[in-house]
Amino acid sequence: MTAHAHTVSENVVRHWLAERIGILVDRAGHEIQPDVLLAEYGLDSLQAVALAGEAEDRWGLPVEPDVAWEYPTVALLAAHLAARIADGD
Numbered sequence: 001m002t003a004h005a006h007t008v009s010e011n012v013v014r015h016w017l018a019e020r021i022g023i024l025v026d027r028a029g030h031e032i033q034p035d036v037l038l039a040e041y042g043l044d045s046l047q048a049v050a051l052a053g054e055a056e057d058r059w060g061l062p063v064e065p066d067v068a069w070e071y072p073t074v075a076l077l078a079a080h081l082a083a084r085i086a087d088g089d
Contacts, residue, residue: 008059008085014078020054021074034075038068059085 019029021038024047032041038048048068055063061084064070071077 008082010078010082013059013082013085014074016058017051017055017074017078017081020051024051032074034078035073037072038074038077039072043068055081061085061088 014034015029018032018034021027021032021041021043022029025032025041025043027041043051049065052063052065052067055061055067059081063081067080068077071080
């Protein structure tokens with residue numbers, strides 16, 4: 001399901017990321033804090049690649065497999081993805 005840029009806020013992306021990361025690292029989404037390094041939750045490289053693939057599918061844009069290492073917190077990653085979604089990139 002692709003979201004339209006005008007309907008997607010950074011907070012929506014942030015919430016989605018927290019939920020998805022929580023599933024990947026076997027935690028509740030509300031436990032995933034926006035400014036904690038994803039590596040501190042135990043997110044490994046395979047899970048990061050899976051997250052990138054899920055983001056591609058969810059938001060309908062190409063996402064590099066190493067995006068979670070370039071933007072290593074939910075807050076940074078959400079800002080990056082929200083900007084790309086808004087640009088239609």
